[in-house]
Amino acid sequence: MTGRLSSHRFRRRLAWGGGSLALVAAIVVVSIAVGNTGKSNETPIDHSKKPWVYKAPTHMSLSSSDRVELYAVARRFVQTAVARKQLDSAWDMLGPEMKAGQTRRSWDTGFNNVVPFQADGIQSWTINYSYQDDVALDLSLYHNGKGTSWSGKTFTLELKRDLSAPAHPWLVVSWVPKGVGGGGTLNPDRPAGPPPPGPAAQLSGKWLFLPLTFLAALLLGLGAWAIRNVVRGRRASRRYAESLGYK
Numbered sequence: 001m002t003g004r005l006s007s008h009r010f011r012r013r014l015a016w017g018g019g020s021l022a023l024v025a026a027i028v029v030v031s032i033a034v035g036n037t038g039k040s041n042e043t044p045i046d047h048s049k050k051p052w053v054y055k056a057p058t059h060m061s062l063s064s065s066d067r068v069e070l071y072a073v074a075r076r077f078v079q080t081a082v083a084r085k086q087l088d089s090a091w092d093m094l095g096p097e098m099k100a101g102q103t104r105r106s107w108d109t110g111f112n113n114v115v116p117f118q119a120d121g122i123q124s125w126t127i128n129y130s131y132q133d134d135v136a137l138d139l140s141l142y143h144n145g146k147g148t149s150w151s152g153k154t155f156t157l158e159l160k161r162d163l164s165a166p167a168h169p170w171l172v173v174s175w176v177p178k179g180v181g182g183g184g185t186l187n188p189d190r191p192a193g194p195p196p197p198g199p200a201a202q203l204s205g206k207w208l209f210l211p212l213t214f215l216a217a218l219l220l221g222l223g224a225w226a227i228r229n230v231v232r233g234r235r236a237s238r239r240y241a242e243s244l245g246y247k
Contacts, residue, residue, distance in 0.1 A: 057131040095171035133161035154178045
């Protein structure tokens with residue numbers, strides 16, 4: 001090794017190689033340190049506070065009077081706010097969630113956050129969910145146009161009970177379109193027609209005769225075989241007793 005280091009050419013090659021290797025290593029280190037611009041998206045956890053655990057809200061059993069009251073509020077809301085008629089009377093039906101971002105004056109102009117629909121009535125309605133003081137209804141609305149023109153649309157209406165009021169009225173907190181509206185499915189004048197026919201039998205009833213005959217023959221054969229064994233056993237017992245001199 002001492003002889004190699006004494007060579008001027010070898011020392012020059014070693015210096016160039018070492019310098020190149022150091023330069024490449026420096027470039028790699030700087031690229032990793034500067035080029036890594038990623039940030040962690042993990043939510044910081046505050047261990048000093050108690051963990052928040054989700055609890056399902058209490059289910060509410062709706063009585064007949066509750067359903068009547070909910071339907072009355074929904075019908076009034078559809079006839080006023082949704083149909084854009086007598087908007088001033090619908091303002092008091094809104095909860096704080098629906099009143100946010102608008103004033104009473106902007107509400108009365110008709111440019112509000114309620115999706116409009118020229119509803120002539122409610123075709124059908126169902127309970128989407130019912131929690132304590134929080135109920136959602138699915139309403140199918142229809143509109144009769146001129147002649148045979150008509151349209152239908154389904155909305156989800158969420159109502160919450162105002163516990164601060166003495167009578168605890170139901171207030172509208174959400175009005176969201178559901179699905180795609182169209183013609184044909186919600187027409188109140190369309191006849192329902194006769195019920196669909198039942199499923200037709202694939203095989204005739206005479207094909208059941210063969211397996212039933214086989215089953216009956218099998219049962220009769222087993223019964224005859226059992227009776228035969230009983231009779232033969234009694235005869236053998238009697239002959240054995242006679243051979244021993246017993247009566």
